[in-house]
Amino acid sequence: MVNIADVAKAAGVSRSTVSYALSGNRPISRETRERIDLAISELGFTVNAGARALATAQTMVLGLLVQFEDDEFPPAMLQYILAVSTAARELGYDILMVTDDHGPDAVRRITSSNMVDGVVLLDVVHDDPRLQPLREARQPGALVGLPRDTEGLDVFDLDFGEAARLIVDHLHGLGHRDIILVSPPRHVFERGGAYAWRFREAALERAARHDIHLYAHYGESQQPGIERSVNAIIDARPQATALIVHNDASIAALPAVLRERGIAVPRDLSVVSLYSRDFGRTFLLPYTAVETSPDELGRLAVQHLVRRITEPDYGPPVVRFVEPQLTDRGSTA
Amino acid sequence: MVNIADVAKAAGVSRSTVSYALSGNRPISRETRERIDLAISELGFTVNAGARALATAQTMVLGLLVQFEDDEFPPAMLQYILAVSTAARELGYDILMVTDDHGPDAVRRITSSNMVDGVVLLDVVHDDPRLQPLREARQPGALVGLPRDTEGLDVFDLDFGEAARLIVDHLHGLGHRDIILVSPPRHVFERGGAYAWRFREAALERAARHDIHLYAHYGESQQPGIERSVNAIIDARPQATALIVHNDASIAALPAVLRERGIAVPRDLSVVSLYSRDFGRTFLLPYTAVETSPDELGRLAVQHLVRRITEPDYGPPVVRFVEPQLTDRGSTA
DNA sequence: CTGAAAGCGCTTACAG
DNA sequence: CTGAAAGCGCTTACAG
Incomplete structure (x- = not known):
């Protein structure tokens, strides 16, 4: 050589x-x-990248920790992975992608061996066991998703509370008083998927203030059973005039469900959801929705992480919420 | 430290x-x-991983080259990525995932700088421009997908020709004489997605032998337009009694299309497809299908690659086709 | 503007 | 069973 x-x-x-x-x-x-x-x-x-890394103590590699939970909807995940990878490359970094079942060990392994200069955590939950090893690491970390304790880490997430208020206000303004909310599966709440209850609680609180009946239900995220669960939820609330779907798998299945029931949107039912623009290239989703901005979140996380790597005193940790934006696609009335 | x-x-x-x-x-x-x-x-x-890598000339990292083509269906890709990642970790290797637009440069970059011990290529096309830099690299390479010239590389793929024959024979045995084939989008053929025409040609050849009319059409892979294209194809061939769907996006949309048209499977129409078991956890797919085995392909690629890394004279390059297996889910009659 | 040398943190013949 | 030393391929003060 x-x-x-x-x-x-x-x-x-x-x-x-x-x-x-x-x-x-x-x-x-x-x-x-x-x-x-x-x-x-x-x-x-x-x-030789290894020799340079040894001499400079910089690997120019970022660790990306991905967790393939059963209750996660695969098509949505890929967008975050791609966003992080693209943003990293633009800044000269490569991505070491780790999909280990046991995340805390993986964090320890790649940080303590100095394989990476920093770590991005995807799918962060409320009490995420990967945070402790990440805090103990020499390398900085950036999270996509809000945990209970953000100490020492840069955190980026959609403002799910604000998203909920935006949606409820929108429906309230149109006169809706009976609204169904399809949340992520129960299991997501149980394992601490904070985005799930942040959205639900804000929606309930806002609905109460408006004197709206908000019927919150758990949806499913795996087949078979997604259509069935959406049908059951709609059956249970015949008085509802609007549907909020905060559940990737359920919104993807919704067009088929509504067609089958002969429900016209927005004539018979108003529908609002949350998903990314790219998600709508995989699924046929003609719904008014809050943009979830995986590209922006991935990019923010990487940019901050790299600044923290390259600028030793970059300042205190950042917790940044992306402002939700409602894209009106005419599915509400 | x-x-x-x-x-x-x-x-x-x-x-x-x-x-x-x-x-x-x-x-x-x-x-x-x-x-x-x-x-x-x-x-x-x-x-310290870098120091060890320098001393041993082994990084214990595998490069994984992924291409996010527009005509690719994201949910299907993730299965290959996860399979490779999991298999690598089991053998003690980490994954450097590269999603660069320009694959040949990426291959050169990670191999010539010795960032990886070997490279796995996903989404290989007929004349894949990444093959030449990979052949010139010090490190061995393994492909998922069959290119025109397999020289010097280990290649793994589903036997799409055999899959087509299996499916056509199955439908022939049930008495079908007019069959529609929904292929990947035209653009996949044009950019050299060999799996597309390997399947189509074998299907046409086999159909001709059985005196079957096989109507081959291009499907779509992006919304909006998937349902519309499937509908148009079915409209164009009213005499058909069976449908072969070799198109991830189209098969995912098929249940909704058939429900809308009031077509009962298999009473009014027999349906056969190709997809993986896991794909059926994301989509509701009750169809008889050939298992595409992303797990097995990813695992095979990694296992061979690692053997070639660790055993200098492992023997001549391997081209291995995974045997297609038809899983009967009762969607044909 | 350029060079000689130390050092990054390991591994592995060589020697005992 | 163990140690001293060379070497992997770089970078970067130090010196001129």
Whole structure:
């Protein structure tokens, strides 16, 4: 394998000069630089990433921890993964993606061995067991999803409370007084998926203030049973005039359910949901909805993480909520 | 950061002895080993992965190249990613996931810098531009998907030709003589998605032999337009008694389309498709289908890749087709 | 503007 | 069964 010494010899300079030419960390004469460039391209030299990492204590790799929970809807996850990966590459970082079942061990493993310069956690839950090892790590961490205790970590999430208020207010303004809410599965609440109850509680609170009856139900996230559960929920609340769906799997299945029941939107029922624009390229979703912004969240997390890696005193940890935006697609009346 | 010298000092031995205790590459007395273990846990020592990689020329990291094509159906991709990641971890490898738009550069970048010990390529097309840089790399490569030229690379794929014959024979045996085939989008054929035409050609050839009319159409893979395209295809072939769907997006949308049209399966129409078992947890798919085995393909690719990394003369490249298996879910008659 | 040398944290022949 | 030392391929003060 051709190394920096080979290049130095071919160019007739020292190894340090080659290194500085590579990094640009000190001025090099034009002539010398040209000889080095020539040698590099003739020999096909590429810096050995491991050796550079050892010398600089920077790997230029970010860890990405993904958890494939059974109650997670796969198509939604991929958007976050892609967003993080793309944002990282734009800043010169690669992604070490870890899908281990046991997240805390994975965090410890990749941080204590110095495989990564920082860590992004996806699918963060209220009491996430990965937070402690991440706080103990040398490397900074950024979370997508709000945990109970954000200490020492940068946190990014959609403002689910505000999203709920936005939606309830929107329906209230249209005169709806009986509204169904389809939440994530019960299991998501139980394992601490804070986005689920943050949305539900804010919706209930807001509905109460408006004297609206809000019927909150758990939806499903796995087939078979998604259509069945949505049907059962609608059956249970015949008086409802609007449906809020905070459940990826259920909203994906909703068009088929409504067609089957002969329910026209928004004539017979108003529908509002939360999903990302890209989600609507996989599923046929003509509904007014809050944009969940996976791209923006992934990008924010990576950008802050990289700043924290490169600027030692970047300031106190950041907890940032993305402002929900309601996109009106005409599914409410 | 605590390093191997700190451990050696605390345990009262040399650095080499600590290293050998870690690797198990030479016998260590019980007493010495215990002192070392104690020092390691007291100091909280973890081997520095980069330093080890530099010394051993092994990173214990596999590159995973993923391409998010617009005509790809995201839910299906995730299964391959997860399969590769899981199989790698079981063999002690981590995954460097690269989603660059420009695959050939990405392959060159991660291999020439020695960031990885081997590379897995997903979504391989007929004339895949990533193959050349991969062949030129020091590291071995494994592909999921069959390219035109398999030279020098281990290749794994479902036997799409056999899958087509299996399905056509199955329908022929049931007496069908007019069959619709919904293929992947035209763009997949154009960019060299070999699985698309391997399946279609084998199906056409087999149908001709049986004197079956096989009506091959391109389906869609993005909303809006999937339901519409399936409807148009069915409208165009009223005489058909069976439907073969080789298109993830279309099969996911099929239940809604058939319900809307009032078509009962298999009474009015027989349906056969190709998808994985897990795919049926995201979508409601009660159809007889060939299992596409993403788990098995991902696992095979990783296992062979790792053997090729660890056993210098593992033998000639392998091209292995996974045998298609038809799971009868009663959607044909 | 450039070079010689130390150091990053490991592993592994070589020697005993 | 164990140690001293060279080497993996870089970077970066230090010196000129």
